[in-house]
Amino acid sequence: MADSHQIRVSLAVMRHPRCQREAGGMSPTATLELRGVDKSFGPVHVLSSVGLTANAGEVTALVGDNGAGKSTLVKCIGGIHRVDAGEFIFDGTPQVIGGPRDAARLGVEIVYQDLALCDNLDIVDNMFLGREEVTGLGTLDENTMEQQARQALDALSVRTVRSVRQVVASLSGGQRQTVAIAKSLLWKSTVVILDEPTAALGVAQTEQVLGLVRRLAGQGVAVLMVSHNMNDVLSVADSIVVLYLGRMAAQVRREDVTQTQVVELITAGRSGSLGLSPTESWGAGI
């Protein structure tokens, strides 16, 4: 294992290919970058100067203890909460997120834990709910929707769903998660936020969904995955953002940290062996 000096050096030189391209003269552009995000509810300061970077083609895990501010941050990115201060930069351009429509226009899709699927509708109906394709005659274009739903599932190599005309109520937890994730691909989202995607799943289904998360990133999406499950985070993330009491403890590359160091960041806001204080660590490993 690398010692703390090596880790600091590797963090400083930023080993990700995008960063190597920067070293070679090409400038990397994060799909989503947050800088100095503050959010309070009345007198309660929930987020203070939070920043993170989510790159296309990567899974960025967002971790932190209960109450650290993960959900609040996700809701700020999704336009559900308005931030008090801070910048949202999409593909290098600062943007204002004044509400959910702005976030959707910028390609942000949030897959919540409850998945917000309608049990009585089939997979196609769920994937196109509120955004149905219509024919020139004004009727629903079922064939096109069915084809596109199938394509989205195929792009993610989904083999577990037999028919896109299956009613969602009949699907397993993993299959439902699959439908919700494939929906984000269908809508060409550029930033997909997954809220605890394996929370209610058994071992086999967890493996399948984690594979799906990787393939989603493989489609060029910047995936931000909120998770309490350290095994999931360490097996699937390229980069890990740790929130501690509403502040950035660190954003580190997966390969630069051990599980113990991530747990230290989550529980204490710093990791002695990493040698990074919260202010030093912001952005160090991106």
Ligand SMILES: Nc1ncnc2c1ncn2[C@@H]1O[C@H](COP(=O)(O)OP(=O)(O)OP(=O)(O)O)[C@@H](O)[C@H]1O
């Ligand atoms: N609408 C609100 N009004 C007041 N305080 C709030 C509101 N929403 C969240 N908070 C507070 O903000 C803090 C962060 O909550 P948040 O739900 O973002 O944390 P979290 O990291 O997602 O936690 P968990 O892992 O338990 O879901 C908590 O102390 C919570 O009580």
